[in-house]
Amino acid sequence: MPAEPAPSALPRPPASHPGTALLLTGGGARAAYQVGVLEAIADLRRAAGQGAGGNPFPIIAGTSAGAINAASLACAADDFDTGVRQLAAVWHGFRAEQVYRADALAMLRSGARWMSLLSLGWLLARWRRLRPRSLLDNTPLAALLEAQVPLSRLPMLIRRGHLQALAVTASSYTTGEHVTFFQARPRARAWARSQRLAVRDRITHAHLLASSAIPFVFPAAALPMGGRAAWFGDGSMRQSAPIAPAIHLGAERVLVIGAGRLHEPAGAVPDTNAVPYPSVAQVAGHALSNIFLDALAVDVERVQRVNQTLSLVPPAARHASSLRPVELLVIAPSERLDDAAARHVHALPAPVRAMLGSLGMPAAATPDARSAALASYLLFEAGYTRELMALGRADALRQADEIRRFFGWPAAAAA
Numbered sequence: 001m002p003a004e005p006a007p008s009a010l011p012r013p014p015a016s017h018p019g020t021a022l023l024l025t026g027g028g029a030r031a032a033y034q035v036g037v038l039e040a041i042a043d044l045r046r047a048a049g050q051g052a053g054g055n056p057f058p059i060i061a062g063t064s065a066g067a068i069n070a071a072s073l074a075c076a077a078d079d080f081d082t083g084v085r086q087l088a089a090v091w092h093g094f095r096a097e098q099v100y101r102a103d104a105l106a107m108l109r110s111g112a113r114w115m116s117l118l119s120l121g122w123l124l125a126r127w128r129r130l131r132p133r134s135l136l137d138n139t140p141l142a143a144l145l146e147a148q149v150p151l152s153r154l155p156m157l158i159r160r161g162h163l164q165a166l167a168v169t170a171s172s173y174t175t176g177e178h179v180t181f182f183q184a185r186p187r188a189r190a191w192a193r194s195q196r197l198a199v200r201d202r203i204t205h206a207h208l209l210a211s212s213a214i215p216f217v218f219p220a221a222a223l224p225m226g227g228r229a230a231w232f233g234d235g236s237m238r239q240s241a242p243i244a245p246a247i248h249l250g251a252e253r254v255l256v257i258g259a260g261r262l263h264e265p266a267g268a269v270p271d272t273n274a275v276p277y278p279s280v281a282q283v284a285g286h287a288l289s290n291i292f293l294d295a296l297a298v299d300v301e302r303v304q305r306v307n308q309t310l311s312l313v314p315p316a317a318r319h320a321s322s323l324r325p326v327e328l329l330v331i332a333p334s335e336r337l338d339d340a341a342a343r344h345v346h347a348l349p350a351p352v353r354a355m356l357g358s359l360g361m362p363a364a365a366t367p368d369a370r371s372a373a374l375a376s377y378l379l380f381e382a383g384y385t386r387e388l389m390a391l392g393r394a395d396a397l398r399q400a401d402e403i404r405r406f407f408g409w410p411a412a413a414a415a
Helices: 028-047 065-074 080-092 104-109 111-120 122-127 139-148 151-159 205-211 244-248 280-311 315-320 337-347 350-358 369-378 382-398 400-407
Strands: 020-024 059-063 165-172 178-184 196-200 221-225 228-234 253-257 327-331
Touching (some): 020 065, 020 244, 028 065, 028 253, 028 400, 059 065, 059 244, 065 080, 065 165, 080 139, 080 382, 139 205, 165 205, 165 221, 165 244, 178 244, 205 221, 253 400, 327 400, 337 350, 337 369
Parallel strands (some): 020 059, 020 253, 059 165, 178 196
Antiparallel strands (some): 165 228, 221 228
């Protein structure tokens, strides 16, 4: 990110709709798709003559890897185009070693201990005092965040009106609550609902590590809560209402970018009656898909039902209600990302492939999509991330008219 300019050099915030929000969901390496969508939005925005700099999303919310993308964009809220370009540059050249340690020694220290628990049994593991915290060591991700996400800019950007709020969600292993941490203008208020609450805080890199700590895969992160430390993991866990934080922070319209198809088609059924027992890799991939993908589709339907109900309520009664209509635009992959992962599994570092092989992922160059589901969240490799970015760009451009209507942009700049 560029160095912070002098106050007099800062561009004035654009006259964008103050209630426009961006929501980026979780999904590990699948979040590369979001960056392709954002590149297309930046292109459409320039073509519509909206000018350089500025920020079309005063409210930005994210979960898991989406929280990292969201924070990166928020830190460039005074120059959306530059923020998207810098984010795209990272994802375009990704290597797994930038996110987690993938060398053989690291696998022995982390992954092999998990394998010991699976093969030797919990009793023997306890006797040997094996207490692994995660399958992978994400220390490199912490260094990447320090270098690429200058969170120190947020107070200035909020104060000068370039950003209204940044929200990052995480799930507390300590209390069982789903927590949205937000940094926002003073008038933003915290909220509390059943098993979920919001906490005003200064967003740090620890919040991003906590939000993106995929269960079992990456270690939990400690964050202060109520005057004491609590352990947090991936914000997609127990996330029953992913769109809610943006709405609570004042959004009247929300652009949602997912990391998986809202309605996944069934996988191919083998042409044999002897269907093999699912491997650990298949079960893990299925569980992660439930964590990362299912809640969004349900919440989108919920918001649409509320909108439909409010349209039938007389205006006077509607004004007396705390509910309000929220315009949604959802952009999600048009193709199964598991299929894309299967084409790129060979690009993972050999120790990681070996570890996944021990969990039941076939050693074939292109395993079937069910076996590659787990890898789809860990494939921080350029071939895979570039394919997802290209898909995101293509999907967004197919919805170009809807995007322009959402923002109120003309089809092209006036002559």
